[in-house]
Amino acid sequence: MASIIRPALLRQTAMAAAAARPAMRSAFVRDAVRVSAFHASSRKNLLPPGPQVIQGTVNDPAPVPPTSPSHGSYHWTFDRLIAGSLIPLAVAPFAAGSLNPVMDATLCSLLVIHSHTGFQNILIDYVPTGRYPKARKSLMWALNGATVLVAIGLYEFETNDVGVTEAIKRVWKA
Structure with a gap:
């Protein structure tokens, strides 16, 4: 749990320190924006999704495969x-x-x-x-x-x- 919270706390601390010191503000803000942009990036799939085929209608039951103990x-x-x-x-x-x-x-x-x-x-x-x-x-x-x-x-x-x-x-x- 602490490892999940740590990047957010570091970002908030960096933003607070940057706001307190105007001379250092640009470097902290630039790094915080770059880190937050990295963590907020969208998820990219490596492979495209397979063919999306719907068989039957909405009211058809889901097919149950035959049971096999092996x-x-x-x-x-x-x-x-x-x-x-x-x-x-x-x-x-x-x-x-x-x-x-x-x-x-x-x-x-x-x-x-x-x-x-x-x-x-x-x-x-x-x-x-x-x-x-x-x-x-x-x-x-x-x-x-x-x-x-x-x-x-x-x-x-x-x-x-x-x-x-x-x-x-x-x-x-x-």
């Missing part, structure tokens, strides 16, 4: 389970002191799944199907392709190189 609470629960299981898997290889390839592969798999579902949730939330059907479909395909490329890269790194946990140990000690 896109509702089960999906959220799955995301939370994956996120929660990453915590002990991220600490276990370093705490135990052993490099287990199964544990390393499990950690990499869960990282890929966690990243994929997180980006998928972002696309679902911010690229609506009704407004941008082609963009959403292409972005979902791009996400699937990127997920496959990352999974292949991690597999190659695990099998042909030192692995993720050993790489993190080496970077940490470097």
Whole structure:
């Protein structure tokens, strides 16, 4: 709350000080006007709004999408389970002191799944199907392709190189 009020109080103090001293008035007023102009600027959208299409009439009910447990609470629960299981898997290889390839592969798999579902949730939330059907479909395909490329890269790194946990140990000690 104090940080919200602080610029207004500083501006008022500067205006009062400028009014008290006529010789310094121009610099204070000029700076106060510049700062207040900066804070009072209008909000500019980075992207233009999508197509505004009204389907049906005013008296039609809002369309209710069909329910699906995989896109509702089960999906959220799955995301939370994956996120929660990453915590002990991220600490276990370093705490135990052993490099287990199964544990390393499990950690990499869960990282890929966690990243994929997180980006998928972002696309679902911010690229609506009704407004941008082609963009959403292409972005979902791009996400699937990127997920496959990352999974292949991690597999190659695990099998042909030192692995993720050993790489993190080496970077940490470097």
